[in-house]
Amino acid sequence: MKTFIKHIGQLATIANEGTGAKKGQAMSDLNIIEDGAILFRSGVILAVGTTEQLKEEYAADIQEAMVVNAHGRLVTPGLVDPHTHVAYGGSREKEFEMRLQGKSYMDIMNAGGGIHATMRMTREASEDELFDQTIKRLDSFLKHGVTTVEGKSGYGMDLETELKQLRVMKKLQQSHAIDLVPTFMGAHAVPTEYKGREGEFVDIIIQEMLPVIAEEGLAEFNDVFCEKDVYTPEQSERILEAGKKLGLTPKIHADEIVSYGGAELAAKVGAISAEHLLKASDEGIQAMAEAGVIACLLPATALYLREEAAQGRKMIDAGVAVAISTDCNPGSSPTVSMPLVMNLACISMRLTPAEALTAATYNAACAINRQDTVGSLEKGKKADIVMWDVKSYQELQYLFGVNHVQSVWKNGKKVI
Ligand code: NIG
Numbered sequence: 037m038k039t040f041i042k043h044i045g046q047l048a049t050i051a052n053e054g055t056g057a058k059k060g061q062a063m064s065d066l067n068i069i070e071d072g073a074i075l076f077r078s079g080v081i082l083a084v085g086t087t088e089q090l091k092e093e094y095a096a097d098i099q100e101a102m103v104v105n106a107h108g109r110l111v112t113p114g115l116v117d118p119h120t121h122v123a124y125g126g127s128r129e130k131e132f133e134m135r136l137q138g139k140s141y142m143d144i145m146n147a148g149g150g151i152h153a154t155m156r157m158t159r160e161a162s163e164d165e166l167f168d169q170t171i172k173r174l175d176s177f178l179k180h181g182v183t184t185v186e187g188k189s190g191y192g193m194d195l196e197t198e199l200k201q202l203r204v205m206k207k208l209q210q211s212h213a214i215d216l217v218p219t220f221m222g223a224h225a226v227p228t229e230y231k232g233r234e235g236e237f238v239d240i241i242i243q244e245m246l247p248v249i250a251e252e253g254l255a256e257f258n259d260v261f262c263e264k265d266v267y268t269p270e271q272s273e274r275i276l277e278a279g280k281k282l283g284l285t286p287k288i289h290a291d292e293i294v295s296y297g298g299a300e301l302a303a304k305v306g307a308i309s310a311e312h313l314l315k316a317s318d319e320g321i322q323a324m325a326e327a328g329v330i331a332c333l334l335p336a337t338a339l340y341l342r343e344e345a346a347q348g349r350k351m352i353d354a355g356v357a358v359a360i361s362t363d364c365n366p367g368s369s370p371t372v373s374m375p376l377v378m379n380l381a382c383i384s385m386r387l388t389p390a391e392a393l394t395a396a397t398y399n400a401a402c403a404i405n406r407q408d409t410v411g412s413l414e415k416g417k418k419a420d421i422v423m424w425d426v427k428s429y430q431e432l433q434y435l436f437g438v439n440h441v442q443s444v445w446k447n448g449k450k451v452i
């Protein structure tokens with residue numbers, strides 16, 4: 037089945053050329069086609085151009101295609117969310133109130149709440165319950181124009197529950213329209229029973245968990261919460277290096293609460309991305325630029341924790357490629373709204389509207405090694421496409437906090 041979308045006011049193709057995340061340059065180059073059109077078949081893009089061009093060159097194909105008139109609306113690649121903790125049990129609305137009354141995120145976590153609370157609820161949930169709770173969130177992602185989602189384990193912190201989370205994600209990858217990219221994050225917190233014996237738990241991750249995860253092919257990436265009172269840079273490095281030997285690419289939750297050398301470590305171990313970075317040092321930012329580490333910034337998390345956002349503007353100006361993400365999780369960012377995250381990237385990190393769109397598409401795809409298949413609209417790539425009920429990408433970023441999604445095609449199939 038072929039589909040032909042015509043009369044697109046702005047077709048933001050975000051074609052690879054010029055947006056290469058490794059260089060981190062030209063993040064604002066959206067490669068806009070006015071009065072654009074796109075033709076796709078069996079989930080793959082056949083052609084992108086102006087309506088006139090395609091009508092001329094693909095007349096025969098268009099004859100047999102389903103024709104959609106965009107009536108001047110904006111069309112972009114499906115959004116990519118490169119950092120979520122989407123497969124979790126329960127919820128933590130009580131902690132939200134506690135934080136509003138003055139308790140800090142880390143106070144709550146150190147008292148056995150926070151990540152530990154979700155760990156207990158995730159351990160208690162059956163595989164089916166976890167599957168059902170996660171599917172709802174994925175449906176909601178799709179409604180917000182997101183077609184690819186990275187998902188982390190890390191609410192088990194024992195092998196059995198880590199495997200349960202990863203298996204649920206694998207099943208969802210097979211059954212849900214969204215493409216789900218799995219990350220192992222056994223080092224998400226130190227389980228309360230290992231407090232004061234962190235090194236022992238690091239050994240368990242390295243010796244008992246990572247080999248099984250790698251053997252079963254349940255994750256592509258290996259992530260660590262490198263933070264004061266969680267994992268030190270040395271412990272994080274051990275875990276990430278051990279994962280590398282098993283073929284898992286490093287990612288790091290870095291410099292979120294305090295400046296802790298996380299950005300520097302990301303450069304040292306050759307992480308594909310470093311996440312959060314609210315407190316990243318200037319040296320760390322420079323090291324990331326030189327090593328080609330993508331900064332995965334989470335402005336909704338900063339807002340939700342009432343913290344100052346990461347220095348996105350400064351990072352781009354320093355030559356770092358920036359991606360953005362919801363960080364969808366039950367504690368610090370219970371949202372699936374990538375459109376809101378794009379708005380916040382502009383408002384609180386001073387990205388331009390064009391940069392925010394690149395950060396949520398092509399650069400986000402680079403942060404999870406999916407740049408060859410998604411993140412831009414080009415011949416041969418997946419037909420993951422969003423039509424927005426606005427006329428321009430500027431309007432999309434300007435009309436704040438609203439879901440402007442009109443239609444979503446995932447693998448060429450209309451899902452919204
Ligand atoms: O990315 N910072 C650590 N992990 C998550 C939060 C997880 C939670 O609070 O449940 C984050 O913000």
Ligand code: FE
Binds near residue numbers: 119120121289311365
């Ligand atoms: Fe996170």
